[in-house]
Amino acid sequence: MPPKDATGTETEKPHYHGHRQRLRERFLAGGAAALADYELLELLLYLAIPQRDVKPLAKDLIQRFGSFAAVMAAEPAHLMEIPGIKENSAVAIKTVQAAALLMQKQQVLDKPILGSWKAVLEYCHSVMAHEQNEQFRLLFLDGKNALIADEVQSRGTVNHAPVYVREVVKRCLMLGASSIVMVHNHPTGDPAPSRDDIEMTHAVQLALDQVGIQVHDHLIIGRKGHASLRSMGYLDAPKKRRS
Structure with a gap:
């Protein structure tokens, strides 16, 4: 009516x-x-x-x-x-x-993360790509590569988020993680890694290697896509230098 x-x-x-x-x-x-x-x-x-x-x-x-x-x-x-x-x-x-x-996160929670990599990338892009400032996130995995925790470790400025290697190691040990995936965003939209990104990745990888924890990848998320430091060959660099 x-x-x-x-x-x-x-x-x-x-x-x-x-x-x-x-x-x-x-x-x-x-x-x-x-x-x-x-x-x-x-x-x-x-x-x-x-x-x-x-x-x-x-x-x-x-x-x-x-x-x-x-x-x-x-x-x-x-x-x-x-x-x-x-x-x-x-x-x-x-x-x-x-x-x-939440729906995207539940698609990867408690599942082997390497077998659902597309869902992981989609989740990371959704949660980080449009952030105005950089944030550094860790995905903690158990011995079967299932996601046991997803945490933002730090938030920063438009072009920098602090990463404290000691705190990364400490948190991994507290959660009993066997491996991690590092993720951070580039608010500029371009996911290409900087020299600082690469050096920080090596520092975390070397520290975690001492306690038997693996870095599966370091993903950089931008509005224009993502970059995988493992795919680009950077995660092999510390081991090559030690050999």
Whole structure:
């Protein structure tokens, strides 16, 4: 039935009601692939802001942050800098992101990580690629190469995150890890390793080698892809120097 005003007189529905219904129908029929990125964001926003047309707001968010994924990864405070985005909307966006990351993490938890490498890369990219500052993360593995812990060890600036070799060794021993995968992001988007990245990798590898813990890889995540220091041959360098 048409909505009524305070006097009981029937009024016309806002123009965006029919648009929302068509979006819902397209989504239910074809899933996310049936919608543009801003339309998917629009569906989410109208659940948090049912009383207004959120199509312009969805477009503003994607224009401001650059992509749907970047909107999901944005800090709540940055989201709320956009006129029209208040706490409810920011919480809705961050809840969707948290749910997506949890689903990806559960795909690799307690499974041999080397046998699900694609899922590991997808998880690392989702959780780190759109970070504004560098972070250094460790994936701790047991003797069967199953993931037993995933921890951010440090957060830094736009181009540096501190890595303390002693703390890496200490945490590995506390968790009883048999091996690790090191991961950090490059907020610039380019995953190519720097000289400092390579030297830090060698320092951690040498220290862990003394206590019988293997470094499977050091992944660098960027918006343009990833780099694997093992694939590039850098993880063999310390052993070659010792021989």
